[in-house]
Amino acid sequence: MKHILFVCTGNTCRSPMAEALLRKLATERGISLEVRSAGVAAMEGTSISHHAEAVLRDHEIYDSLTSSSLRSETVEWSDLILTLTGSHKQHVIHNFPHAADKTFTLKEFTEDDERVLKDLQELDSLYASWELKRALGQPLENAERERIIEIQQRIPSFDISDPFGGSKDDYDITAGEIRTALDRLLDKL
Template identity: 40%
Template sequence: MKNILFVCTGNTCRSPAAEAVYRKKAKEASLETDVKSAGMYGMPGMGLSQGSRNALDERNIPHSHQSQTVTEELLDWADLVLTMTQDHKRRLIEQFPHMNKIVYTLKEYAYDTSENREKKRMLDREAAELEMKRVRFINDNQDKVEEYNATGDLVKQQELERELLEEIRPHQEAIDQILQDYPSIDVVDPFGGSDQIYRDTLSEIEEAVDRLVEKLKQGD
């Protein structure tokens, strides 16, 4: 049996919705699994937000929820921790570094295909090249930077900035092109939004959970 813990900010919108969706779809797929959710800053005992309740009810997804905060005990229970955003993931790993091997964003884990891994490698490579050229340009032009700053020569400063942008432009264009086809890793926070925003967020979660369930069925 695999224990899944979904994590968002307050444990009233995204993570409990993911918990409800996963519980339903895992049952339909006959997966031996258990699921819980928690918030980075959850206030214990809060119910599901009205927008999330409405969206789940419209799709006949059962739900029963009281919010809770992430604890080390919950993390010890979990075999897999799936956060709604990269920031949640980063903060969790900062607080509980020994858990880093089981913490992913939901979409990072669900969409971990060979194609997306290759895109990630390409992104990392282009970003590294861009940063290397940026640092080299600044180091090579340090005297000019200091001179133009000292004299307040805005024209020269702007010329230097344009040279830098031209130097890194091929890598920035490559990054922009890759990102056009690269799935967003974060699930949109619907808190305070319209009913349609809650519906859209639930659709986003459902699509990722479908992929997650399929992946777990295959034994990944």
């Protein structure tokens, strides 16, 4: 059974919606998965937002979800870490460099353009190397820094929009983005 972890900021909007939606969609397709979510700046035990809860009810999901902080035990538990933005991904790689090979944004993991995938693989390797050098007190070489910038400018954005503080419509739009990516994820699995 594959263990999938979704990561966002507060674990009250995007990642719990992704967690609950994937759990339901996987069950409907007969795919056996364990799914969790966490936040890089979560306040442990906080309820998910009212709009996120309403969106899930619209999808006939009545799970009682509360926020969890991203912890090493959860990172170790996961086979695949899917973040909702590139900055969440960078946070995971910065704090858990050993998990770089299993950490992706949700949209990038479901990307199928080979050129984009090659760039992403190189960028991840450069980020992991950078974090390792930083931990060892070594500077990043100028050529590496320039290569990171070059690749960043070339690849598309893989961020899921943040509905925090927005209307129910904003949450519906975000849930639609997530649902589209989750359908592609399940096709890939």
